[in-house]
Amino acid sequence: MTLTNKIAPSILSADFGKFAEEVKKLEASGADMVHIDVMDGYFVDNLTFGAGVVKAMRPHSKLFFDCHMMVENPENFVDDFAEAGADGMTIHVEATKHIHGALQAIKAAGMKASVVINPGTPVEAIKPVLGMVDMVLVMTVNPGFGGQKFLPECLEKVEDLANIREWRGLDFEIQVDGGIDDRTITLAKEAGANVFVAGSFVYKGDVAENIQKLKAKL
Numbered sequence: 001m002t003l004t005n006k007i008a009p010s011i012l013s014a015d016f017g018k019f020a021e022e023v024k025k026l027e028a029s030g031a032d033m034v035h036i037d038v039m040d041g042y043f044v045d046n047l048t049f050g051a052g053v054v055k056a057m058r059p060h061s062k063l064f065f066d067c068h069m070m071v072e073n074p075e076n077f078v079d080d081f082a083e084a085g086a087d088g089m090t091i092h093v094e095a096t097k098h099i100h101g102a103l104q105a106i107k108a109a110g111m112k113a114s115v116v117i118n119p120g121t122p123v124e125a126i127k128p129v130l131g132m133v134d135m136v137l138v139m140t141v142n143p144g145f146g147g148q149k150f151l152p153e154c155l156e157k158v159e160d161l162a163n164i165r166e167w168r169g170l171d172f173e174i175q176v177d178g179g180i181d182d183r184t185i186t187l188a189k190e191a192g193a194n195v196f197v198a199g200s201f202v203y204k205g206d207v208a209e210n211i212q213k214l215k216a217k218l
């Protein structure tokens with residue numbers, strides 16, 4: 001199975017006053033998707049934006065809108081995000097009592113359905129849903145804020161997921177998120193990840209140049 005390597009810049013580190021311009025710039029700069037960090041102030045200690053902002057950005061880009069839902073009970077937001085034009089929703093196994101049903105609802109709404117685990121959550125917690133997801137996100141920082149230090153101990157879970165995928169003949173992608181730069185991306189790739197979220201690294205300086213620096217490592 002060959003999975004394409006992808007760079008997913010996180011607009012969490014972009015200028016919140018210029019999202020239309022920022023997503024256009026990402027498309028012109030060779031980004032493969034736009035990573036949209038939705039935080040509710042409950043699941044994590046930070047509050048960002050919701051479906052209204054996704055809807056406002058939608059006319060400005062054809063890129064895949066990859067919504068990382070750091071919200072309690074993400075199943076309550078499926079219809080709003082589908083209507084807003086989200087392409088995929090990635091939901092935390094820690095945030096719902098009904099992970100299987102929530103993933104089913106995302107698929108039924110026509111979006112890609114993905115699951116995410118925090119640094120303290122084992123792969124075992126998501127084994128029952130691995131056969132139904134498009135992507136597994138392994139957090140490499142604790143969720144809530146950009147600019148944190150990469151946690152290398154999370155890569156063991158990336159390796160385990162890549163092995164399970166092979167044994168079971170599955171085809172989900174493996175994404176990493178948190179502290180990805182032009183050094184840590186290589187560690188994550190070697191562990192078996194193929195989708196790389198990067199916020200602070202991409203937005204420190206020239207966006208296009210930084211995306212190319214990451215792509216050069218893949």
Ligand SMILES: O=C(CO)[C@H](O)[C@H](O)COP(=O)(O)O
Pocket residue numbers: 010012013035037068070141142143144145146147148177178179180197198199200201
């Ligand atoms: O989900 C996130 C935080 O919860 C962000 O996507 C992530 O932190 C990206 O930012 P950086 O590359 O600066 O670590």
Ligand SMILES: [Fe+2]
Pocket residue numbers: 010035036037068177197
């Ligand atoms: Fe994220």
